[in-house]
Amino acid sequence: MPLALLALALSAFAIGTTEFVIVGLVPTIAHDLAVSLPSAGLLVSLYALGVAVGAPVLTALTGRWNRKAVLLSVMGLFTLGNLLAWLAPGYGSLIAARVVTGLAHGVFFAIGSTIATSLVSKDKEAGAIALMFTGLTVALVTGVPLGTWIGQHFGWRATFLIVSALGLIALVGSALLVPANLRQSTPASVKQQLAVLTEPRLLLVYAMTALGYGGTFTAFTYLAPILEQVSGFAPVAVGLIMLVYGVSVAVGNIWGGKLADRRGPVAALSIIFTALAAILTLFTFTAGYPLAAVLTVLVWGAFAFGNVPGLQVYVVQLAEKHAPQAVDVASGLNIAAFNIGIAIGAVLGGAVIEHRQLMDTPWIGALIVLLALALTRLSGLLDRRDADRTALAAGGNRG
Numbered sequence: 001m002p003l004a005l006l007a008l009a010l011s012a013f014a015i016g017t018t019e020f021v022i023v024g025l026v027p028t029i030a031h032d033l034a035v036s037l038p039s040a041g042l043l044v045s046l047y048a049l050g051v052a053v054g055a056p057v058l059t060a061l062t063g064r065w066n067r068k069a070v071l072l073s074v075m076g077l078f079t080l081g082n083l084l085a086w087l088a089p090g091y092g093s094l095i096a097a098r099v100v101t102g103l104a105h106g107v108f109f110a111i112g113s114t115i116a117t118s119l120v121s122k123d124k125e126a127g128a129i130a131l132m133f134t135g136l137t138v139a140l141v142t143g144v145p146l147g148t149w150i151g152q153h154f155g156w157r158a159t160f161l162i163v164s165a166l167g168l169i170a171l172v173g174s175a176l177l178v179p180a181n182l183r184q185s186t187p188a189s190v191k192q193q194l195a196v197l198t199e200p201r202l203l204l205v206y207a208m209t210a211l212g213y214g215g216t217f218t219a220f221t222y223l224a225p226i227l228e229q230v231s232g233f234a235p236v237a238v239g240l241i242m243l244v245y246g247v248s249v250a251v252g253n254i255w256g257g258k259l260a261d262r263r264g265p266v267a268a269l270s271i272i273f274t275a276l277a278a279i280l281t282l283f284t285f286t287a288g289y290p291l292a293a294v295l296t297v298l299v300w301g302a303f304a305f306g307n308v309p310g311l312q313v314y315v316v317q318l319a320e321k322h323a324p325q326a327v328d329v330a331s332g333l334n335i336a337a338f339n340i341g342i343a344i345g346a347v348l349g350g351a352v353i354e355h356r357q358l359m360d361t362p363w364i365g366a367l368i369v370l371l372a373l374a375l376t377r378l379s380g381l382l383d384r385r386d387a388d389r390t391a392l393a394a395g396g397n398r399g
């Protein structure tokens with residue numbers, strides 16, 4: 001694998017830490033800023049909306065820029081956003097800082113996925129994306145639990161200060177390791193970019209992405225209060241459980257990439273979504289038992305992010321067929337779909353807590369994942385129909 005992929009993974013590590021560390025700090029921030037749990041959960045949703053806007057819009061606006069210049073610019077914006085979060089005097093300014101950081105996040109993963117696939121051969125594309133996203137999963141293993149521990153002991157602002165330092169390190173790493181002469185496709189016209197939004201096959205995958213992630217984050221956003229209030233763990237133990245979750249995510253992400261390479265995206269996603277729905281349902285019953293809760297969280301992590309490589313490479317493959325002049329934009333829209341799912345899931349989880357009970361979030365999340373599974377099976381049927389039509393047309397031409 002090219003050395004440039006390590007630079008992408010380094011940046012993904014910093015971004016992954018700031019994205020997910022908030023999950024472990026929801027109770028801490030809620031208490032410190034005197035807001036409710038659903039209000040603190042909005043820090044997850046609004047960050048995700050920043051990503052959703054940044055991914056397609058800023059990716060399109062920077063389409064003619066040198067790819068390395070874009071990468072360095074977004075890492076600079078990311079570092080600035082975390083410094084603003086460190087300095088935030090209250091809830092409103094913290095939200096603004098999170099949105100700024102989310103804008104940088106969206107562009108990074110949009111161009112990062114296409115850069116990663118351009119650096120390797122066709123049969124290694126999912127593996128390359130998985131390696132880049134390993135930075136994200138390593139952040140879950142180390143950055144998130146450590147950031148949670150720091151936030152609980154030294155205040156949540158200290159966590160964002162340290163994350164801004166990570167962003168600076170990632171910026172320097174990208175400047176040194178990413179080549180300046182990256183292959184760059186011809187920028188899409190506005191008409192071609194808008195065409196992505198009217199392509200049914202791509203819209204179907206975006207819906208799969210949003211529902212698959214929305215289901216997970218309906219419960220995951222409020223994992224810390226579940227572990228404290230239902231499982232009975234002390235706040236200091238939440239960081240350790242996040243470590244367990246992160247280790248499982250790291251393994252599941254690499255496994256998911258290999259499964260997508262070996263079985264194809266649709267088959268891999270069918271397996272992963274089925275298992276994820278089952279585990280979320282199980283967590284509804286095991287959360288009240290500390291040991292069973294930890295074991296369920298361990299298995300949950302293996303499947304929660306294992307769908308990322310398959311979903312992202314599937315979008316790139318379909319975009320190459322249906323929108324070949326706007327592959328970057330199509331990739332960026334899938335990053336937006338991931339984060340629209342996160343935003344909807346977090347908001348839905350907050351609504352569930354307000355109107356029902358905390359432990360209704362896992363099984364409701366499972367139902368949403370089942371909708372993603374149904375759309376995945378539909379997309380597979382459409383793939384086979386298209387393949388049959390192509391084969392029939394090829395046979396007719398030979399005749």
